[in-house]
Amino acid sequence: MDFYTYLVSRLIFPLQETLKRHQTLKVRRGLEATQWWDPDRLEALRIERLRALLVEAGTHVPYYQRCFERTGFNPSSLRSVADLCRLPTLSKADIRANADALRHTHAARLTRSSTGGSSGEPLSFLIGSERVSHDVAAKWRATRWFDVDIGDPEIVLWGSPIELGTQDRLRLLRDKLMRSRLLSAFDMSDSNLDRYVETIRRQRPRMLFGYPYSMTHLAQHAQRRGVALNDLGIKVAFVTSESLYPQQREIIQQVFGCVVANGYGGRDAGFIAHECPSGGLHITAEDIIVETLDVNGHPVANGQAGEVTITHLATRDYPFIRYRTGDIAVLDDRQCSCGRGLPMLREVQGRTNDLLIAADGSSMPCKAFTFLLREIPGIDSFKVIQESVARTRIVLVTSAAYDPISEQGLIDGFRRRLGREVRIDIEYAAALAVEKTGKFRYVLSKVDRDSLGGLPLGAKPAQTESLALPAVCST
Ligand SMILES: [Zn+2]
Structure with a gap:
């Protein structure tokens, strides 16, 4: 010292x-x-x-x-x-x-x-x-x-x-x-x-x-x-x-x-x-x-x-x-x-x-989704935004190695976890913005858990x- x-x-x-x-x-x-x-x-x-x-x-x-x-x-x-x-x-x-x-x-x-x-x-x-x-x-x-x-x-x-x-x-x-x-x-x-x-x-x-x-x-x-x-x-x-x-x-x-x-x-x-x-x-x-x-x-x-x-x-x-x-x-x-x-x-x-809420009310840890994204070549960075229980957006920053044919596999993977009827939108961006607080969130859910009530594991607060x-x- x-x-x-x-x-x-x-x-x-x-x-x-x-x-x-x-x-x-x-x-x-x-x-x-x-x-x-x-x-x-x-x-x-x-x-x-x-x-x-x-x-x-x-x-x-x-x-x-x-x-x-x-x-x-x-x-x-x-x-x-x-x-x-x-x-x-x-x-x-x-x-x-x-x-x-x-x-x-x-x-x-x-x-x-x-x-x-x-x-x-x-x-x-x-x-x-x-x-x-x-x-x-x-x-x-x-x-x-x-x-x-x-x-x-x-x-x-x-x-x-x-x-x-x-x-x-x-x-x-x-x-x-x-x-x-x-x-x-x-x-x-x-x-x-x-x-x-x-x-x-x-x-x-x-x-x-x-x-x-x-x-x-x-x-x-x-x-x-x-x-x-x-x-x-x-x-x-x-x-x-x-x-x-x-x-x-x-x-x-x-x-x-x-x-x-x-x-x-x-x-x-x-x-x-x-x-x-x-x-x-x-x-x-x-x-x-x-x-x-x-x-x-x-x-x-x-x-x-x-x-x-x-x-x-x-x-x-x-x-x-x-x-x-x-x-x-x-x-x-x-x-x-x-x-x-x-x-x-x-x-x-x-x-x-980091948790997303599936259509059946269960909470899914972000790892369940980041795993899917990391499997696909050419994805430099990503952000997953759950707008509502019915709709989730995935924003991707990609390189030349990325093949848009991967989209369907990604959508299917997300649906398997969130629910068959859930709408998954994939968007592309040149760069990702940091949150207002300066933090970066890979996975962000806007679903108000309080309003759902009676949810499984971790979903209520x-x-x-x-x-x-x-x-x-x-x-
Ligand atoms: Zn120790």
């Missing part, structure tokens, strides 16, 4: 957090110890924290006072994490309808956060400083798994309007202090990409952070220009917010000469899981209980796909208890070779917007934007 990083990570950042009344440093130190605990000891900690959260909610949060009364649930009787299933789940619609009743009666200094702005109605909710501290600390811990600390030079390729909108002077100054440089994922024109490549060469970041698509796009641009970026000492590229495909991992790894670490989380759900250097996708188990539920709300077995439902243990001020994310994932019961006792996700199959904390110090 160089002296400047030492100064920032030990002094400047902790000071900033203290001024904001966050407990980030203390929480991170705690997390660095508990990650090595054996699963039984970790479980005991979780039960204790869960019970404390529920007792507090039952005493001071009107929504949960009513909920416990109605269900006859006694929080102090909780003996295991599995007892959670005696409580109802919390949907986005529930939060919207009970925005004030979810607030702790003594909560102070709450800040408003929102998610899902790119499609559908955004979800607005409140977060307390306890939660911010825990989410930032969890992320900080994950960067340190790769020998990267706050204060190390960082390039953030991000495009959320929230981040760009708050680029006031103070923030720019702070980013400069932290040696964090934001490059907009909004505008990925060739001239901007040239500038980004040049900035990266000059800044010699120790870590990169961004969406898989944007980072791959930038890597491919550098490749085309013949500019080397693998000699800068970049340790790790953190990607989040979209599905990471193996080809993307390969390209990023190769071009930047670093490992790629996948993260999974959201503003709403928190910092759910992060990949370790051994490749295990570890859950932030001290703070977040992940359940995977079937269509009837019952837990599925480890190894089976289910809807990610989280209970965030640091949400005393505005509890997220059994919050349904709409994402589909598979829990793992193996232990990681790195030795950390933190449980793992085997896979995140589809984030809400409204859209979520799996937006992780943009940078370690950006909360």
Whole structure:
């Protein structure tokens, strides 16, 4: 660690957090110890924290006072994490309808956060400083798994309007202090990409952070220009917010000469899981209980796909208890070779917007479709847009190797998955546009799941934007 990083990570950042009344440093130190605990000891900690959260909610949060009364649930009787299933789940619609009743009666200094702005109605909710501290600390811990600390030079390729909108002077100054440089994922024109490549060469970041698509796009641009970026000492590229495909991992790894670490989380759900250097996708188990539920709300077995439902243990001020994310994932019961006792996700199959809804109401993960497209030669890039249950558009950017005769096979493949009567339109474009938020989605469904009701696996909740904390110090 160089002296400047030492100064920032030990002094400047902790000071900033203290001024904001966050407990980030203390929480991170705690997390660095508990990650090595054996699963039984970790479980005991979780039960204790869960019970404390529920007792507090039952005493001071009107929504949960009513909920416990109605269900006859006694929080102090909780003996295991599995007892959670005696409580109802919390949907986005529930939060919207009970925005004030979810607030702790003594909560102070709450800040408003929102998610899902790119499609559908955004979800607005409140977060307390306890939660911010825990989410930032969890992320900080994950960067340190790769020998990267706050204060190390960082390039953030991000495009959320929230981040760009708050680029006031103070923030720019702070980013400069932290040696964090934001490059907009909004505008990925060739001239901007040239500038980004040049900035990266000059800044010699120790870590990169961004969406898989944007980072791959930038890597491919550098490749085309013949500019080397693998000699800068970049340790790790953190990607989040979209599905990471193996080809993307390969390209990023190769071009930047670093490992790629996948993260999974959201503003709403928190910092759910992060990949370790051994490749295990570890859950932030001290703070977040992940359940995977079937269509009837019952837990599925480890190894089976289910809807990610989280209970965030640091949400005393505005509890997220059994919050349904709409994402589909598979829990793992193996232990990681790195030795950390933190449980793992085997896979995140589809984030809400990656899922398409078939005519019979079932949810199909994007992999079911991207697989078809990747089989066809000459498709450079694609985008699948489900306009309605009855109609899906496929936009293709093709090269000379593409044969339009493939169209019928593609349509048939999509129909086999979505339904015989579904209309599939294939369109061609010279290039694909990035979403308004700067994110790129290969697969986007505009179907309002809330209005469908009673759908199988993962289909019921409204859209979520799996937006992780943009940078370690950006909360
Ligand atoms: Zn591990």
